[in-house]
Amino acid sequence: MKNVVSLKSLAKELNISVSTVSKSLNDSEEISDQTKERVKNLAKLRGYSPNPIAVRLQKQETMQIGVVVPNIENPFFASVLKGIDEVTNTSKYNIITFLSNESLKKEKECLDYFSKGNVDGILICIAEETNKKKTFDHIIDIKQKGIPLVLFDRIPMQPLGFDAVQVNDYDSIISAYEHLENKDCKNIAFVSSIPTLIVGRLREDGYLAKTDNPTVIAFEDLNELQRTLDETLKEGKIDGLIAADIDATLLCNSAIQKRGLKFSEEISLIGYVNASQNELSYPKISFIDQHPKEIGKKTAQILLDRLESKEENIPAKDVILNTTITIGDTSS
Amino acid sequence: MKNVVSLKSLAKELNISVSTVSKSLNDSEEISDQTKERVKNLAKLRGYSPNPIAVRLQKQETMQIGVVVPNIENPFFASVLKGIDEVTNTSKYNIITFLSNESLKKEKECLDYFSKGNVDGILICIAEETNKKKTFDHIIDIKQKGIPLVLFDRIPMQPLGFDAVQVNDYDSIISAYEHLENKDCKNIAFVSSIPTLIVGRLREDGYLAKTDNPTVIAFEDLNELQRTLDETLKEGKIDGLIAADIDATLLCNSAIQKRGLKFSEEISLIGYVNASQNELSYPKISFIDQHPKEIGKKTAQILLDRLESKEENIPAKDVILNTTITIGDTSS
DNA sequence: CTGAAAGCGCTTACAG
DNA sequence: CTGAAAGCGCTTACAG
Numbered sequence: 001m002k003n004v005v006s007l008k009s010l011a012k013e014l015n016i017s018v019s020t021v022s023k024s025l026n027d028s029e030e031i032s033d034q035t036k037e038r039v040k041n042l043a044k045l046r047g048y049s050p051n052p053i054a055v056r057l058q059k060q061e062t063m064q065i066g067v068v069v070p071n072i073e074n075p076f077f078a079s080v081l082k083g084i085d086e087v088t089n090t091s092k093y094n095i096i097t098f099l100s101n102e103s104l105k106k107e108k109e110c111l112d113y114f115s116k117g118n119v120d121g122i123l124i125c126i127a128e129e130t131n132k133k134k135t136f137d138h139i140i141d142i143k144q145k146g147i148p149l150v151l152f153d154r155i156p157m158q159p160l161g162f163d164a165v166q167v168n169d170y171d172s173i174i175s176a177y178e179h180l181e182n183k184d185c186k187n188i189a190f191v192s193s194i195p196t197l198i199v200g201r202l203r204e205d206g207y208l209a210k211t212d213n214p215t216v217i218a219f220e221d222l223n224e225l226q227r228t229l230d231e232t233l234k235e236g237k238i239d240g241l242i243a244a245d246i247d248a249t250l251l252c253n254s255a256i257q258k259r260g261l262k263f264s265e266e267i268s269l270i271g272y273v274n275a276s277q278n279e280l281s282y283p284k285i286s287f288i289d290q291h292p293k294e295i296g297k298k299t300a301q302i303l304l305d306r307l308e309s310k311e312e313n314i315p316a317k318d319v320i321l322n323t324t325i326t327i328g329d330t331s332s
Numbered sequence: 333m334k335n336v337v338s339l340k341s342l343a344k345e346l347n348i349s350v351s352t353v354s355k356s357l358n359d360s361e362e363i364s365d366q367t368k369e370r371v372k373n374l375a376k377l378r379g380y381s382p383n384p385i386a387v388r389l390q391k392q393e394t395m396q397i398g399v400v401v402p403n404i405e406n407p408f409f410a411s412v413l414k415g416i417d418e419v420t421n422t423s424k425y426n427i428i429t430f431l432s433n434e435s436l437k438k439e440k441e442c443l444d445y446f447s448k449g450n451v452d453g454i455l456i457c458i459a460e461e462t463n464k465k466k467t468f469d470h471i472i473d474i475k476q477k478g479i480p481l482v483l484f485d486r487i488p489m490q491p492l493g494f495d496a497v498q499v500n501d502y503d504s505i506i507s508a509y510e511h512l513e514n515k516d517c518k519n520i521a522f523v524s525s526i527p528t529l530i531v532g533r534l535r536e537d538g539y540l541a542k543t544d545n546p547t548v549i550a551f552e553d554l555n556e557l558q559r560t561l562d563e564t565l566k567e568g569k570i571d572g573l574i575a576a577d578i579d580a581t582l583l584c585n586s587a588i589q590k591r592g593l594k595f596s597e598e599i600s601l602i603g604y605v606n607a608s609q610n611e612l613s614y615p616k617i618s619f620i621d622q623h624p625k626e627i628g629k630k631t632a633q634i635l636l637d638r639l640e641s642k643e644e645n646i647p648a649k650d651v652i653l654n655t656t657i658t659i660g661d662t663s664s
Numbered sequence: 665c666t667g668a669a670a671g672c673g674c675t676t677a678c679a680g
Numbered sequence: 681c682t683g684a685a686a687g688c689g690c691t692t693a694c695a696g
Contacts, residue, residue, distance in 0.1 A: 006673060017683045022675060032681055048449040053389045054673035057688050062385060064428075065446050070455060078404045085404075085431050094450075096396075098430050099417050116381040118426075179435035221613070247612055277609070279457065280554070280579055282586035338689060349667045354691060364665055386689035389672050 005048040014042060023116055024049075038287050051095055066119035067097045068110045068259075070127045070154075074246070075274035076292045077125070080152065083296020084123060093120065104129040106261045108138045119304045122149040126156070132196050136160055148306045152299040154198045155318075163306070165299045165319045169199050172288045172323040173206030176242050176270045179286070183268050183331050185240030189215035189232060191252055191271075192244035204265060222247060229255050240331075243271030253285055253330070268331035275326070284328030294321060346374060350365040357382075397635060398451035399429045400442045402459045402486075406578065407606035408624045409457070412484065415628020416455060423636055425452065436461040440470045453635045454481040458488070462530050468492055480638045484631040486530045487650075495638070497631045497651045501531050503623050503654040504620045505538030510549045511618070515600050515663050517572030521547035521564060523584050523603075524576035525557055537574045554579060561587050565599075572663075575603030585617055585662070600663035605607050607658070614659030626653060 006023075011018045016035070024031050024039035025048075042048075056062055065088060069077045081097065088095050096119065100107040107127045114122050122142060130136070133155055140160060142149045150163040173190075180188050190207040194200035195218035208214055213329055218230060219225040225248065232238060233255055241256075245251035249271030261267045270286040278285055298319055306314060339357075343350045348367070356363045356371035357380075374380075388394055399419060401409045413429065420427055428451065432439040439459045447456055454474060462468070463486055472492060474481045482495040505522075512520050522539040526532035527550035539564040540546055549564060551557040557580065564570060565587055573588075575581035581603030593599045595615055610617055630651055638646060 007675095008673075018674085019676080019684075020682055022673095023682090026675080028676095030681065035681080051389075051449050051673050053385060053394060053449065054688090055675085057383075057385045057672090057690090058674050058676090060688070072410045072417075073407065075405065075407065075410075078407075078410050082404050082431065093649050094428050094430075096426050098426075099414065117383050117385065246609075250609060250612035253610060257614045274609075277578075277582060277606075280582035280586060282589045339691095340689075350690085351668075351692080352666055354689095355666090358691080360692095362665065367665080383689050384674090387691085389674090389688090390690050390692090392672070 005043075005046045006051070010039065010042055010046065010048060013046075016040060016120065028152075042172050056217075062118060062120050063092050063094065064096050064119045065093045065096055065300075065306050066110070066114035066122045067105060068100050068122070068124040069097060070100050070102045070125055072097075072099050075277070076153075076228060076246070076272075076290065079292035080125075080296035080299070083293035083298075084125075084300040085296075086293070087297050087300035087304065093304070093307070100127040100130075102128040104133060104135060111138050113141055115147060119147070122147060123299050123303060124149065124151060125153045126151070128197060131198055148303055150299050150303045152295055157198065159316075159318075161316050163302045163317045163319075165295055165321065167290050167295065167321050169202035170206040170209075172290075173203045173242060175323075175325055176285060176288055177207060177210040179270060179325055179327070180240040180242065180268050180331060183264065184242070185268055187213075187215070187238050188240035188242060189217060189238045190242050190244065191225070191229055191248045192216070192218040193220060193222060193247045193251075194245045195220065200244055207242060218244075219250065221249065226251050226255065226278075230259075230330075233259055233261070238269050240257075241267065241269045243269065246272050246274065249273055249285060249287070249324075253283070256330075263330045264332050270325070270331050283330055286328040286331040287326055289322065289324050289326050291323065337375075337378045338383070342371065342374055342378065342380060345378075346370060394450060394452050395424050396428050396451045397425045397632075398442070398446035398454045399427055400410060400432050400439060400454070400456040401429060402430050402432050402434045402457055404429075407609070408485075408578070408604075408622065411624035412457075412628035412631070415625035415630075416569050417628075419629050419632035419636065423640070425636070430601040432459040434460040436467060443470050443474060447474055447479060453481070453639050454479060455631050455635060456481065457485045458483070459525075459596070459663065460529060463488075463530055463534050468663060482631050482635045482636055482638075483611075484627055489530065491648075491650075493648050495634045495649045495651075496652065497627055497634065499531075499627065499653050499655050501534035502538040502541075502622060505535045505574060505576075506542060507655075507657055508620055509539060509542040511602060511657055511659070512574065512600055512663060515572070515596065515602055519545075519547070519570050520572035521570045522574050522576065523557070523561055523580045524548070524550040525552055525554060525579045525583075526577045527552065532576055539574060549557040550576075554583065558583050558587065560611060562591075565591055565593070571599050572603045573599065573603075575601065578604050578606065581605055581619070583616060585615070588662075591635065595662045596664050602657070610660065615662055618660040618663040619658055621656045622659050623655065 007018045009101050012022045021039050024036045098110040104127055107130055152165045155164045155166045191206045192200050217228050241252045243252045256267055273285050273287045302317055339350045339353045343353045353371050356368045368476045428441050430442040439462055484497045487496045549560050573584045575584045584601050588599055589598055605617050605619045634649055
């Protein structure tokens with residue numbers, strides 16, 4: 001039932017050696033055009049295709065890239081994956097995607113599997129748990145094994161010496177803040193469900209840098225976040241909200257509407273959303289577009305460059321991509 | 333830089349043969365406990381792990397499952413993937429995920445690649461273009477090659493003889509319609525951005541089966557859909573909407589709010605959404621939950637069963653999973 | 665209980 | 681220009 005056509009079967013049928021068949025199909029200079037023709041014709045006729053596993057063993061390449069994604073249900077990562085796919089698609093490498101589900105243990109298992117000769121390179125966004133516990137030994141191990149690895153999105157503060165692709169989170173929030181200031185917001189609060197995540201911290205830092213009297217509402221527990229947010233809105237002082245992540249943004253939007261506040265007039269909101277869904281929603285939320293697909297493309301490209309390059313000692317790249325602000329109905 | 337520890341290197345260091353080392357590590361009965369001990373200890377010390385490519389070549393198994401997903405940015409498919417991951421995770425198989433981006437050409441390329449000995453089995457949801465053109469030769473080819481394949485979500489009308497996992501789309505809409513009837517809706521319209529997709533047709537059929545005076549608003553072009561929807565709402569006759577897909581649902585929600593109509597009182601809406609985002613949104617939209625993760629789990633399980641089974645001629649399974657209705661603010 | 669040999673399906677120096 | 685041989689790293693009948 002498996003592909004029974006092999007170099008051997010072709011060779012036998014043509015009464016020539018396996019090496020000649022192999023060389024013919026690989027267009028070797030050593031072989032006469034006539035023989036090449038014969039071989040190629042039969043190969044086509046029989047529907048031959050080389051056994052990829054055998055080729056990999058011989059070439060000592062897996063031709064696969066391992067990707068670790070913390071949460072596939074977060075549309076941000078889905079778009080990153082799409083970007084990665086677009087780039088690797090045109091290369092000889094395939095993607096094998098593992099989900100860490102934000103678990104350090106799971107992430108270790110992924111990297112362990114990858115490092116056992118299953119992939120030629122790795123793309124990873126570290127899990128929330130990894131981020132919190134600041135445990136990076138399993139990642140550093142990868143360097144010892146000489147497998148190229150590129151980090152994306154959540155980049156540990158202490159440099160680990162890997163290529164990294166991130167977004168200017170700090171600056172993004174500065175811009176968002178200034179945008180709200182321009183809309184005459186005087187009392188801008190910061191709402192986050194990711195207070196411990198690296199990107200969450202950077203965003204909060206951006207906010208804190210801009211304001212004199214900060215109002216930070218930050219809880220991982222969404223119920224608690226919602227409650228506190230609601231209490232704060234009740235006081236009626238806040239006229240601008242910056243949300244630090246998708247969940248916080250949705251909660252802000254929801255809380256404002258439930259309270260019957262008018263967007264832009266009474267209160268403005270800017271946050272993070274899934275761009276395509278936001279486009280169809282009402283109200284359209286003003287948001288910081290991280291261009292996740294571009295993050296994926298850049299991440300994959302850096303890895304491919306490294307894999308294709310013969311040089312061993314290219315210094316680690318630290319790419320910081322720009323976000324843009326898309327203004328919707330919530331701050332116009 | 334690659335893993336230089338091999339059976340050979342272990343054998344040399346222990347002054348025994350490669351076969352003995354291999355058998356020891358595989359706990360063969362043939363080898364003395366003492367030798368096994370020695371071998372295992374050294375293997376551990378040297379951090380040996382078998383070269384997976386070599387094992388695969390020998391075992392004639394890729395230990396990989398190919399998955400084709402039409403659109404990773406659709407949260408439905410992201411959740412399906414998560415379900416697939418959960419199941420395959422505990423097996424010896426990895427997932428290699430390809431994105432067809434709703435393109436028939438791309439889908440063919442994926443299947444072509446898979447069928448060249450790159451995977452042991454395939455999970456696929458056909459692309460929109462494939463669905464429209466009803467071109468299934470490339471899928472049928474897979475059967476000829478003897479590679480197990482399981483279809484999910486969009487299942488062609490004409491049976492192709494593959495295992496299939498789908499949802500009771502027709503019945504789902506019947507239930508949704510009855511739900512709206514119970515909320516005293518008298519004029520229920522059906523809104524769809526997927527008029528040609530199999531699941532879209534089934535859903536429309538369900539709607540048509542229930543109503544005497546159908547109002548079907550169906551366009552693939554979202555602008556056109558929006559315009560027509562708006563005109564229909566303007567007439568003021570419709571008091572209930574069933575949306576056939578995520579985009580249509582968001583558009584309905586948006587159109588109703590823009591028009592200032594009161595949910596549940598003046599008009600009710602039920603559709604399809606991303607469950608977790610909907611939970612945080614306002615209003616919470618009443619929706620048909622397809623339990624996408626369960627679809628993924630079931631799909632993967634069927635493939636694993638087939639791969640693990642020795643039998644060749646298990647008849648194709650056609651699994652139809654039930655949806656449930658989750659009532660939100662838009663029809664309470 | 666251990667090891668030599670063949671083989672999984674390929675590629676590539678090397679000989680002729 | 682063609683082919684025999686070795687090798688990629690493993691497993692597994694088979695001999696001893």
